[in-house]
Each structure stands twice: as C-alpha cells, then as structure tokens.
Amino acid sequence: MSQDTASAGTAAGSSLTVRDNRTGTEYEIPITDGAIRASDLGKIKTEGDEPGVAVYDPGFTNTASCRSAVTYIDGDKGILEYRGYPIEQLAEKSNFLEVAYLLIHGELPTKNEYETWQHEITFHTFVHENVKDLMQAFRYDAHPMGMLLSGVGGLSTFYPEARNIFDTEARHLQIVRMIAKMPTLGAWAFRHAQGKPYIYPDNELGYAENFLAMLFKMSEPKFVADERLVKALEVLFILHADHEQNCSANAVRSVGSSQVDPYSAVSAGIAALYGPLHGGANEAVLRMLRRIGSKDKVPEFIEGVKEGKERLMGFGHRVYKNYDPRATIIKKACDDVFAVTGVNPLLEIAVELEKIALEDEYFVSRKLYPNVDFYSGLIYEALQFPPEMFTVLFAIPRTAGWLAQWLELVDDKDQKIARPKQIYTGDRTLDFTPREQRWA
Numbered sequence: 199m200s201q202d203t204a205s206a207g208t209a210a211g212s213s214l215t216v217r218d219n220r221t222g223t224e225y226e227i228p229i230t231d232g233a234i235r236a237s238d239l240g241k242i243k244t245e246g247d248e249p250g251v252a253v254y255d256p257g258f259t260n261t262a263s264c265r266s267a268v269t270y271i272d273g274d275k276g277i278l279e280y281r282g283y284p285i286e287q288l289a290e291k292s293n294f295l296e297v298a299y300l301l302i303h304g305e306l307p308t309k310n311e312y313e314t315w316q317h318e319i320t321f322h323t324f325v326h327e328n329v330k331d332l333m334q335a336f337r338y339d340a341h342p343m344g345m346l347l348s349g350v351g352g353l354s355t356f357y358p359e360a361r362n363i364f365d366t367e368a369r370h371l372q373i374v375r376m377i378a379k380m381p382t383l384g385a386w387a388f389r390h391a392q393g394k395p396y397i398y399p400d401n402e403l404g405y406a407e408n409f410l411a412m413l414f415k416m417s418e419p420k421f422v423a424d425e426r427l428v429k430a431l432e433v434l435f436i437l438h439a440d441h442e443q444n445c446s447a448n449a450v451r452s453v454g455s456s457q458v459d460p461y462s463a464v465s466a467g468i469a470a471l472y473g474p475l476h477g478g479a480n481e482a483v484l485r486m487l488r489r490i491g492s493k494d495k496v497p498e499f500i501e502g503v504k505e506g507k508e509r510l511m512g513f514g515h516r517v518y519k520n521y522d523p524r525a526t527i528i529k530k531a532c533d534d535v536f537a538v539t540g541v542n543p544l545l546e547i548a549v550e551l552e553k554i555a556l557e558d559e560y561f562v563s564r565k566l567y568p569n570v571d572f573y574s575g576l577i578y579e580a581l582q583f584p585p586e587m588f589t590v591l592f593a594i595p596r597t598a599g600w601l602a603q604w605l606e607l608v609d610d611k612d613q614k615i616a617r618p619k620q621i622y623t624g625d626r627t628l629d630f631t632p633r634e635q636r637w638a
C-alpha cells in the first residue's frame with residue numbers, strides 16, 4: 199500500500215484519509231473549514247493520465263462554491279445574519295438603504311458615509327429616456343419580470359465603462375446606479391401592464407416611499423404613502439436583501455465569473471429568480487389558500503398533504519429546518535399592513551394551516567415550518583400588487599445582495615470561470631450515415 203498526501207502540512211484530526219480500493223493507495227486530504235477541496239479528490243487516479251475522481255452533485259446540495267463573508271445562515275437553529283448582524287435587529291432598527299450599504303461595504307456606515315450613500319442612490323434613480331422607450335416597446339401584457347430583466351441587461355449598453363470590473367470607482371458607480379434604478383424599472387413594469395403613464399422618481403422621497411409613489415401616483419401633485427406601509431415595505435426589502443448561495447446568487451456569480459459587466463450578471467440573477475421554484479412560491483401560497491376557501495376546510499386539506507396529494511406551499515425549506523426567521527418578522531408586518539388596508543380574508547386560513555401543521559407529527563418529524571413565502575403574498579396582495587409583481591418586489595432588494603456577492607467574487611483570487619464537470623452518458627464514435635442513406 200502506498201500513501202499519497204494531497205496537500206502537505208495536514209494537522210492530525212483535520213484531514214480525511216481516503217483509500218482507493220481500485221489501487222490500494224491511501225490519500226490524506228486536508229479538511230479546511232469543514233470542507234475538502236474537490237481538486238484534491240481529482241488527484242485520486244488509477245493511471246497517471248486518467249481523469250481523477252470527481253464529485254457528482256446535481257443542484258450543488260453539498261458543494262461550497264466560494265468563501266463568503268456576506269450572509270450567515272444556520273438552518274437548524276433558524277438564524278440569518280447579514281455581515282454578522284441578526285436579521286431581527288436589522289428589520290427592527292435599520293432601513294433598507296443602510297442594510298444595502300452594510301451588504302456592499304461589509305460594515306455599517308458612519309453618519310457621513312450614510313448621507314453620501316443616500317445622496318448617491320437618490321441622485322441615480324432616473325434612467326436614460328431610451329430605457330423608457332425600451333420598456334414601452336413591450337406588449338401590453340408583458341410579465342414584469344421579463345421587462346425588468348431586459349431593462350437591467352439593457353443598462354449595460356448605456357454604461358460601457360461597466361466592463362471595467364477591476365476599476366473600483368467604475369464598480370462603485372454601477373452598484374449605486376443599479377440599486378437606485380431598480381425601483382424605477384420595477385414600478386414602470388407594473389404601470390405598463392395597467393396602461394398607466396410611467397411616473398418619474400421623486401428625489402425628495404426615501405427609497406421605499408419613492409417606489410410606492412412611482413407605483414401608485416395618479417394626478418395628485420405629491421404622493422404621500424402611509425408611514426406604516428412604507429415601514430412594512432422597508433422591512434420586506436431588508437428580509438429579501440440576501441440569502442447567501444441560493445439559485446440566483448449562484449447565477450450572478452456563475453455569469454459574473456466570465457468577467458462580464460455587473461448589469462449582465464445581475465440580469466442573470468433576475469432570470470433565475472423568475473423561475474417558480476425560486477421566486478414564485480408566495481404566489482402558489484395564495485392560490486392554495488384560495489382553493490382551500492375557508493378555515494373549516496383546513497383539516498381536510500392537511501390530510502391530503504399528508505397522503506402526498508400535494509404540498510403545503512410556503513412550508514419547508516432546503517436550508518431552514520426550523521422556523522424561517524424571516525417568516526416570524528413578516529407575520530408581525532402583516533398586522534401593520536392590515537391595519538391600513540383591512541385584513542386579507544385569506545389570513546384566517548393561513549393562521550389555521552400554520553397552527554394545525556405545527557402540531558402535526560407529519561410536519562414536525564420532517565421539520566417543516568413556515569418559510570418567508572407563507573405570509574409575504576398576503577401582504578403583497580393587500581398592497582394591491584398582482585401576483586406577477588411579487589417576484590419584482592423580491593428582485594429589487596435582492597439586487598443589493600447580488601451585488602455584494604458579485605463584488606466578493608470579483609475580488610476573490612480563488613475564483614475561476616465557473617465550469618462544472620459532467621459525467622458523459624451518451625454514445626461515442628458513431629459513424630455518420632448521410633441523409634440520403636438514412637432516409638432511403
């Protein structure tokens with residue numbers, strides 16, 4: 199038996215000894231931060247020129263793609279922190295712009311830094327008039343996410359300097375522009391479907407307030423949103439600002455790894471979020487609640503779920519095996535919103551579903567708890583948003599998280615262009631038969 203060290207200097211107890219039963223060779227593979235390097239496994243070979251052992255991990259369920267200091271999640275304990283700060287404290291005591299600053303810069307801003315940041319973001323909320331033409335060219339019934347993704351992708355053509363991704367000043371400018379313009383594009387996508395004129399930003403208003411004005415302003419000279427709604431929207435924005443390496447963050451990083459400009463990378467994130475498995479669950483929750491129809495039908499519905507007929511939408515999470523901390527905060531925000539808009543009648547059904555599910559052995563044993571989407575759709579509906587807009591409301595704040603992830607990627611010397619391996623399962627070296635012979 200021979201012994202190979204995949205990497206020198208491995209301390210006892212922080213390595214993995216792997217024995218290749220094909221050859222009898224043992225390998226010592228270092229474990230750092232609870233992970234081994236896939237490239238170390240690649241050194242395990244039968245013959246020198248054979249490909250080494252690879253890791254097969256569809257959906258990256260157990261593969262760390264990066265080292266990151268942006269967002270921490272402990273799914274078993276139900277913990278979510280941005281840059282080390284618990285989400286509960288940020289939702290209660292901060293506002294979205296401050297949280298966006300924290301995500302991007304890694305630290306909370308000083309007074310000066312905050313004021314500069316707020317000024318920069320406010321100053322950049324307008325878009326070039328041609329972007330308006332681009333948005334207006336869509337069909338009357340265009341999905342707002344399709345419009346948003348094209349709008350953001352299109353911005354790269356207005357700012358060619360965005361390609362200089364290693365120029366820190368140019369980078370900062372694109373980050374400010376994108377966070378600033380997202381509500382403008384999102385609101386215009388919303389107005390488009392209604393055939394209403396697009397409303398320009400009002401730079402006297404705060405971030406969420408300005409967004410509400412661009413969504414709902416009609417002929418009044420100044421749109422004044424209810425403070426409780428502004429606060430609720432700020433909270434929802436904070437909760438959705440980042441969630442570490444989810445499908446869309448991974449899309450941003452993967453596309454960004456080709457060193458494309460950040461507008462193109464973020465539009466890939468928007469495309470990923472567009473998919474029903476990522477951004478669409480709150481809409482599915484509303485459909486489910488409507489189908490159940492009344493509180494007394496809940497037990498029958500739960501029985502159907504337990505028999506495997508369907509899933510309880512808004513329950514369960516790949517990472518959280520405990521109450522999703524964002525769901526707790528959203529549930530509280532429901533009260534504030536409903537105090538202004540009136541209670542969404544579906545709330546009663548949702549509360550009953552949660553009550554029964556949390557006591558039921560099926561859900562308890564599988565650690566299925568409400569996730570962020572269980573209550574968010576109810577709020578969005580109460581705020582008069584059609585379901586197609588729900589994902590736009592997610593994309594706007596998530597832009598801060600995507601950009602924080604992108605910045606980290608660009609500066610990470612470990613990163614390379616994303617290029618996974620495959621296990622080839624198709625035919626090999628077939629002889630091509632010309633069409634005349636195949637079709638004869």
Ligand SMILES: CC(C)(COP(=O)(O)OP(=O)(O)OC[C@H]1O[C@@H](n2cnc3c(N)ncnc32)[C@H](O)[C@@H]1OP(=O)(O)O)[C@@H](O)C(=O)NCCC(=O)NCCS
Nearest residue numbers: 479503508509510511512513514515516564566569570571
């Ligand atoms: C989020 C979700 C995709 C996570 O899936 P996952 O981590 O791959 O978990 P699995 O699909 O392996 O589920 C594990 C078990 O719990 C069950 N389960 C998971 N979510 C369930 C749900 N919402 N309702 C009923 N049963 C559920 C599965 O049937 C499975 O049971 P089994 O072990 O008897 O086969 C899943 O919980 C789900 O579909 N939830 C509803 C959709 C939703 O709310 N998505 C938004 C996420 S933010």
